[in-house]
Amino acid sequence: MDVGFGLIEAGSVRTKNTTHILVKNILDSFAAGIAYWLFGFALAFGKGNGFVGWTNWALAGLDDSKIAFAVYQIMFASTATTIVAGAVSERCEFIAYLIYSFILTGCIYPVVTHWGWAYDGWLFRGHTFYIDGQAVKVKYEDFGGSSMVHLVGGTSAFVATLFLGPRLGRFQKETGNVIYIKGHSVALCTIGIFVLxxxxxxxxxxxxxHISHPGDASVISLAVFNTLVAASVGGFTSLFSHRFGLFGNSWSIHGVINGAFVSMVAICGGCNSMRPWSAAIVGFVASFLMKAFEYLLLKLRIDDPVNAVGSK
Known part of the structure; x- marks a missing residue:
C-alpha cells in the first residue's frame, strides 16, 4: 500500500519534491514497525477497558500464533500514516513529519482501532436495545478499515493541512482564486493506482x-470482487462526469485515479457482506462525494495536493 500511495503522491507534486515524498513513505513503514511493535499493539489489542488496552507491550506475552495478525495490523497502521504524506506535500519539515508518524502509528491509530476491532472495545461490544420485548444488539462493523484506517488518516491529514496552510502560490492573495499547480508525472500516478x-x-x-474455516473462501472472494467493482464504477463515474460537463469538459486521468481510489476506500467497511450491485452504488456515490469535498476544501482555501482529505 505504501508503494502505491508513494507513487501517486510523488507524481502529484513538482519534481523538486519527489525525493522528499518517497523518503517520507519509506520511513512511514519503518516508523510503523517500531512504534506499533513497542506501543501500538498493546494499546489496540491488549487487555484493558472499552477505551484502550494495556498489556502485551512490545508483544511481550503474545502467543506466537498471533504474530501474523500483528504484522497485518502494522500494515494498516502504516497505511493510515502515509495518507498524510500527500496532504502535507511541499510544506512540512522532515523532522516534524517523522515525529507525527511515530505518534499516529504508536498512539492515535491503535486507540481508535481498540474501540472498533478489539473484543472489549466500546464500539465492538455495541449496545443492546429492547424493542417490543425483543433484544436487538447494535454493534459497529468495519471489515476492511474504511473508518478505522482511512478516516483516521483522512482526519489527521485535514488537521495537518489546517495547521500548515496552503503552499506558496496556491491561492491568489487578493481574490483567493485557485492557482493550479500541476504534478510532474501522470505515469507515476497511473502506476500507483494499479498498485493500490x-x-x-x-x-x-x-x-x-484465516482461510481454513468453513465459509472463508466465499467471504474472501466476495471482498475482493466488491473492491474491484467499486473501483471500476467509481473510476468510470469520475471519468464521464469530468468529460460531459459536470466537473469539466475533458477526459481526466486524475479524475479516474481519484474516483477509483475513493471508491476502494468507501467499500472497505462492508466489502465482505455487500452484494456486487451494492458495491457499484458505493463506488458511484463515493466519486461524487469526493468531488464535493474537493470543491469545499478549495472554497475554504485548504490546500490538499493529492485530495487525501476528500478521498477519505
Missing amino acids: LFGFMALNAGAQH
Whole structure:
C-alpha cells in the first residue's frame, strides 16, 4: 500500500519534491514497525477497558500464533500514516513529519482501532436495545478499515493541512482564486493506482484473518470482487462526469485515479457482506462525494495536493 500511495503522491507534486515524498513513505513503514511493535499493539489489542488496552507491550506475552495478525495490523497502521504524506506535500519539515508518524502509528491509530476491532472495545461490544420485548444488539462493523484506517488518516491529514496552510502560490492573495499547480508525472500516478488496487484487494481479503474455516473462501472472494467493482464504477463515474460537463469538459486521468481510489476506500467497511450491485452504488456515490469535498476544501482555501482529505 505504501508503494502505491508513494507513487501517486510523488507524481502529484513538482519534481523538486519527489525525493522528499518517497523518503517520507519509506520511513512511514519503518516508523510503523517500531512504534506499533513497542506501543501500538498493546494499546489496540491488549487487555484493558472499552477505551484502550494495556498489556502485551512490545508483544511481550503474545502467543506466537498471533504474530501474523500483528504484522497485518502494522500494515494498516502504516497505511493510515502515509495518507498524510500527500496532504502535507511541499510544506512540512522532515523532522516534524517523522515525529507525527511515530505518534499516529504508536498512539492515535491503535486507540481508535481498540474501540472498533478489539473484543472489549466500546464500539465492538455495541449496545443492546429492547424493542417490543425483543433484544436487538447494535454493534459497529468495519471489515476492511474504511473508518478505522482511512478516516483516521483522512482526519489527521485535514488537521495537518489546517495547521500548515496552503503552499506558496496556491491561492491568489487578493481574490483567493485557485492557482493550479500541476504534478510532474501522470505515469507515476497511473502506476500507483494499479498498485493500490491490488493492495486494497489483498488487505480486504486479509481482513478475514484465516482461510481454513468453513465459509472463508466465499467471504474472501466476495471482498475482493466488491473492491474491484467499486473501483471500476467509481473510476468510470469520475471519468464521464469530468468529460460531459459536470466537473469539466475533458477526459481526466486524475479524475479516474481519484474516483477509483475513493471508491476502494468507501467499500472497505462492508466489502465482505455487500452484494456486487451494492458495491457499484458505493463506488458511484463515493466519486461524487469526493468531488464535493474537493470543491469545499478549495472554497475554504485548504490546500490538499493529492485530495487525501476528500478521498477519505
